[in-house]
Amino acid sequence: MKAAVLHGPRDVRVETTRVTEPGPGEVLVRVGMAGLCGTDYGIWTGDRPVAYPRVLGHEFVGHVEAAGAGVSRVRVGDRVAIEPNYSCGACPLCHEGNRNLCLARTAVGIDVDGCFAEVARVPERCCWPAPPGVADDDLMMTEPLAVVVRAVARAVVRPGESVAVVGGGTLGLLALQVLRGAGARVLVVSRTSRRFALARELGAAATHVVADGALDVAARAFSGREGLDVVIETAGSPEAVAHALALVRPGGRIVLTGLPHEPTPVAFFSVVRREVSIAGSMIYQDEFPEAMRLVAAGTVRTRPLVTHRFGLEAIGEAFAAHRHPDAIKVAVLTTQGR
Ligand SMILES: [Zn+2]
Ligand SMILES: [Zn+2]
Numbered sequence: 001m002k003a004a005v006l007h008g009p010r011d012v013r014v015e016t017t018r019v020t021e022p023g024p025g026e027v028l029v030r031v032g033m034a035g036l037c038g039t040d041y042g043i044w045t046g047d048r049p050v051a052y053p054r055v056l057g058h059e060f061v062g063h064v065e066a067a068g069a070g071v072s073r074v075r076v077g078d079r080v081a082i083e084p085n086y087s088c089g090a091c092p093l094c095h096e097g098n099r100n101l102c103l104a105r106t107a108v109g110i111d112v113d114g115c116f117a118e119v120a121r122v123p124e125r126c127c128w129p130a131p132p133g134v135a136d137d138d139l140m141m142t143e144p145l146a147v148v149v150r151a152v153a154r155a156v157v158r159p160g161e162s163v164a165v166v167g168g169g170t171l172g173l174l175a176l177q178v179l180r181g182a183g184a185r186v187l188v189v190s191r192t193s194r195r196f197a198l199a200r201e202l203g204a205a206a207t208h209v210v211a212d213g214a215l216d217v218a219a220r221a222f223s224g225r226e227g228l229d230v231v232i233e234t235a236g237s238p239e240a241v242a243h244a245l246a247l248v249r250p251g252g253r254i255v256l257t258g259l260p261h262e263p264t265p266v267a268f269f270s271v272v273r274r275e276v277s278i279a280g281s282m283i284y285q286d287e288f289p290e291a292m293r294l295v296a297a298g299t300v301r302t303r304p305l306v307t308h309r310f311g312l313e314a315i316g317e318a319f320a321a322h323r324h325p326d327a328i329k330v331a332v333l334t335t336q337g338r
Contacts, residue, residue, distance in 0.1 A: 001019050001117060001118040002014055002017075002117065002118050002312055003015060003116070003118065004056070004057075004116040004117065005054070006050070007053050008052055009045060010046070012044065012315055012316055014313050019119050021066070021068070022067060022121055023068050023069075025071060025123055025125075026121055026122065026123055027067045027127060028066040028119050028121050029062040029063065029064055029115075029120050030062050030064075030119055031060050031062040031115045031119065032062045032063065032136040033061055033332070033334070034057045034059060034060040034116060034331065035140050035143070035144070035329055036057070036059075036318055036319065036322055036332060037059060038236070038322070039058070040057060040116075040322075041319060041323065050110060055116055055117050056110075056114050056116050057109045057116035057332065058107065058109035058110065058115065058143065059084070060081075060114075060115035060120070060143075061079070061081045061082070061136045062079070062080065062082070062120070062136075063077060063078065063080070064076050064127065068124075071124045072124075073125065074127045078127070079129070079130040080127040080128060081130055081292060082108070082120070082127060082143070083125075083127075083128060083143070083146070083288050084108035084126065085106065086106050086108075086123055086125060087100070087102035087105045087106075088102050091104060099285045100150075100283045108120070108126065116315055117312070118312070128289065130292065131295075137303050137306065138303055139295060140302065140306070140331060141170070141174065142292055143284075145174050145295070145300060146287040146288050146290075146291040147284055148257065149291050149294070150281050150283070150285075151175065151255045151281040152175060152255075154255050154279050155279070157179060157229075158183070159183030159184070160183060160184070162186075163185070163186050163228060163229060164186070164187045164188075164228045164230070164232070164244075164248075165179070165187070165204075165231075165232050165234060166231060166233045166235050166244055166247070167189075167235030167236070167258065168188055168189075168196070168199060169195075169235075169328065170305055170328055171258075172190070172195075172199075172234040172235070173199060173328065175234055176203060176204055177203060177294075178299075178300060180202075180299075181294060181300065184230070186204050186205055187206045187207070187218070187247075189210060190210065191211070191235075192209065193207065194326075195328070198304060198305075198328075202301065202304065205222075206222050210243060218247075219247040219248075219249070227248050227252060228247050229253070231244040232255050232257065233254065233256045233257060235258050236257075236259055238263070238264045238265065240260070241264050241265075242267070245267060245271070248274075248276055251276070252274075252277075253276070253278075254276060255279050256279070257280075305329045306328070306329050306331050307328045308324070308329075309330075309331045310330070310333070311332075312332060312333070312334045315332060
């Protein structure tokens, strides 16, 4: 099979590799369509080191091509979306139901080979049967969608509440739609107005550029009170936490999904004085069925977010395109549609 193998920073080569048989409990998935995200980009540039050689890619949909001994969750021929993280299953966190927090978690496309290949090998428990009648194009983003489904659930958003989404990228535009599905009024806040037309089309009631003046003023204008009930942060920048604090009302809730690795300055006085609740949200663990249900129901539209498509042999261009100003989601077509 063909696979895009990363041998070092910015050194990705499409090579013919041997497909090994699936082990017990494993399946081989023929990759239909894969998404490229900021994590993949960071690994490609070398900012985030991995053990080389490595096949990247963790957002994908495809067909089960072969099943190892004891596989019962899926059958050969099934179309599946892949949950690309699996926990150890043995530690106290896993036993408590906190699989997403397991310290021995394995990330497909980072710790083990991923989906920028014609075939990917994963444990069967990573496979979620795809709803019939929903195209690969629409299901390709189930993984980032599951991330925001969890983040919105952690905020316990009620119908009619005012919510700000900080960040206008893939996660922000997906969060906006999940929030609309929950009956919230949504303000999208971003460093640039580039995605605002699309945000409006996808249901944003208002948009605001961070540099366009005080966020607390914009928050009061939008909410008609002291600020927003909820802020969902998807920007992943250190400043985003301060932005969230400026937007939220006293007694409001903030959920952080971005992963700023740098230290983040936070005015904790404003957290205490205003009794703001701040929660982290880490990937997902039971959110894949809900994510696919939202897509199947038309509550969330993923297709307008796919701005670029490349065949597997053009993987280097796909990585470069991720940083293009017009890029939201770059797709890699490995088998299907070629
Ligand atoms: Zn990703
Ligand atoms: Zn564990």
